Amino acid sequence: MIYKSDQASLQGFLEDTSNLKTGHTPGVFFPETIEELSDLLKTAHTRNRRFTISGNGTGTTGGRIPMGDYVISMQKLDHISELVQIADDRANLTVQAGVLLDNVQKKAEQSGWFYPPDPTEKLCFIGSTIANNSSGARTFKYGPTRKHISRILVVLPQGDLLNLSRGACMADDNGMFRITLPIAGNIVLQSPQYCMPDTTKHNAGYFSEENMDLVDLFIGSEGTLGVIAEADLLLIRLPKSIISCLVYFRSIDDLFSFTRQLKDPENSASPRAIEFFDKQALEFLSAKYPEIPSQSDGAIFIEKETTPESEEADLETLFVLMESCNAMSDESWMALDREEQARMREFRHALPLLVTEWLRKQHDSKISTDMAVPEGKIRELFDFYRSSCEQQGFIYIIFGHIGNEHLHLNILPRDHEEFLMGKELYRKFISKVLALGGTLSAEHGIGKLKAEYLVEMYHEAGVREMARIKKSLDPFLVLNIGNLVPVAYLENENH
Numbered sequence: 001m002i003y004k005s006d007q008a009s010l011q012g013f014l015e016d017t018s019n020l021k022t023g024h025t026p027g028v029f030f031p032e033t034i035e036e037l038s039d040l041l042k043t044a045h046t047r048n049r050r051f052t053i054s055g056n057g058t059g060t061t062g063g064r065i066p067m068g069d070y071v072i073s074m075q076k077l078d079h080i081s082e083l084v085q086i087a088d089d090r091a092n093l094t095v096q097a098g099v100l101l102d103n104v105q106k107k108a109e110q111s112g113w114f115y116p117p118d119p120t121e122k123l124c125f126i127g128s129t130i131a132n133n134s135s136g137a138r139t140f141k142y143g144p145t146r147k148h149i150s151r152i153l154v155v156l157p158q159g160d161l162l163n164l165s166r167g168a169c170m171a172d173d174n175g176m177f178r179i180t181l182p183i184a185g186n187i188v189l190q191s192p193q194y195c196m197p198d199t200t201k202h203n204a205g206y207f208s209e210e211n212m213d214l215v216d217l218f219i220g221s222e223g224t225l226g227v228i229a230e231a232d233l234l235l236i237r238l239p240k241s242i243i244s245c246l247v248y249f250r251s252i253d254d255l256f257s258f259t260r261q262l263k264d265p266e267n268s269a270s271p272r273a274i275e276f277f278d279k280q281a282l283e284f285l286s287a288k289y290p291e292i293p294s295q296s297d298g299a300i301f302i303e304k305e306t307t308p309e310s311e312e313a314d315l316e317t318l319f320v321l322m323e324s325c326n327a328m329s330d331e332s333w334m335a336l337d338r339e340e341q342a343r344m345r346e347f348r349h350a351l352p353l354l355v356t357e358w359l360r361k362q363h364d365s366k367i368s369t370d371m372a373v374p375e376g377k378i379r380e381l382f383d384f385y386r387s388s389c390e391q392q393g394f395i396y397i398i399f400g401h402i403g404n405e406h407l408h409l410n411i412l413p414r415d416h417e418e419f420l421m422g423k424e425l426y427r428k429f430i431s432k433v434l435a436l437g438g439t440l441s442a443e444h445g446i447g448k449l450k451a452e453y454l455v456e457m458y459h460e461a462g463v464r465e466m467a468r469i470k471k472s473l474d475p476f477l478v479l480n481i482g483n484l485v486p487v488a489y490l491e492n493e494n495h
Contacts, residue, residue, distance in 0.1 A: 002030035019365040023065035042159030047478040053223040055128030058121040061447025074098040097127025113235040114140035133220030135443045139270035140403035146219040151232035157474035169214040170251045178463040194462040197371045200440035223480045239305040244335040248296040248328040259327035263337045273303040274403030281397040293331045367422035370431040372406035372442035406442040
């Protein structure tokens with residue numbers, strides 16, 4: 001096993017995209033086998049070690065940044081197996097946690113298969129996407145990562161290997177799981193009893209449902225219950241053809257009407273992705289894409305799967321809907337071939353890069369939301385975001401996954417006073433989203449930055465449930481302390 005403790009090697013493990021700058025660690029371990037990972041955890045308690053598990057640094061909530069604990073880097077666990085077809089329309093791909101998502105998707109496509117989860121950052125580790133139940137634009141049709149995982153191999157905090165196939169370990173009618181392990185012994189564990197928000201995307205706290213699968217407790221648990229070291233990914237057949245388009249609107253009302261009709265199950269347009277850009281986001285992008293019409297009040301990006309036989313009819317359906325909603329059809333951008341679609345993907349992904357460039361000239365980081373609301377509530381949240389920012393005079397952009405009622409607001413402070421004002425406004429956004437029945441985090445997770453807000457969503461009882469589950473599987477508090485579950489709830493039994 002490789003171990004590094006020199007400052008030059010450690011520095012890269014003290015940062016991600018969260019801008020959290022207080023991380024520190026005595027050293028980083030690089031297990032090269034799952035057995036080495038297990039051995040590290042087996043001896044953690046007797047050696048008085050705690051570990052933070054590190055993905056590839058693409059997270060936004062500080063989850064991989066250690067606060068004095070040792071780091072375990074997953075980058076050497078990067079074996080990817082050959083595809084195994086299990087049905088006419090299904091295949092399995094076994095991967096270790098350190099495989100890049102980009103490599104998974106390329107390997108699948110080369111063989112005519114498709115792995116639907118598509119977080120924007122392709123250089124994330126696949127294990128991290130499972131631990132974070134990652135999603136993205138295609139979640140509108142295909143759901144988040146958990147729907148595409150058939151097996152996980154978890155290294156538990158005391159070193160046990162738990163090989164879990166979906167359906168093999170289900171909670172009973174009282175929500176109880178029973179596991180017998182060589183090291184930890186018999187564990188009786190109750191699944192969370194709190195209610196989940198009625199949103200199509202949700203990644204805040206441990207998953208819960210009646211008679212749930214133990215696999216789903218680990219997916220989205222942000223590495224706090226065990227280290228996902230290996231997984232079987234479910235693949236589907238690669239779609240034959242794609243229609244991509246960027247549709248501009250002069251009126252935000254027309255844009256929301258268009259979105260509502262796109263999402264109507266009876267509408268044959270049925271896209272797999274529906275993404276939103278507000279006027280301010282388009283203004284940011286116009287620095288790189290001057291062809292964006294200046295009179296546009298917003299835009300919708302659509303991806304739709306089709307076939308060569310049905311493409312013409314699908315395009316006609318889309319054009320009719322655009323015309324009925326007063327879209328700027330002549331100025332809109334249609335991409336039917338792979339080269340043009342690649343350019344459109346670059347357009348979609350350029351916005352975060354342009355924001356980062358802008359922020360480099362400032363002293364403070366952005367304030368960003370990752371909240372989602374139940375079906376039919378997104379217009380109310382959008383209006384609240386927009387009016388609140390306009391009243392404060394902020395520079396801001398709103399963009400994201402409108403198909404899932406999930407928009408990202410970025411407030412871009414020009415000075416520290418605006419940064420503090422933005423942080424205060426963020427708490428008001430939380431209150432608004434929770435009042436609408438929404439979730440604190442739709443896709444980025446909780447990590448260290450948002451743990452303090454969990455009590456507002458789940459109340460004291462719900463967070464104590466999370467602490468109970470964490471301590472049932474990690475009684476010596478070895479793994480990812482400070483992530484997701486607030487530390488005070490782990491260290492103070494009577495909190």
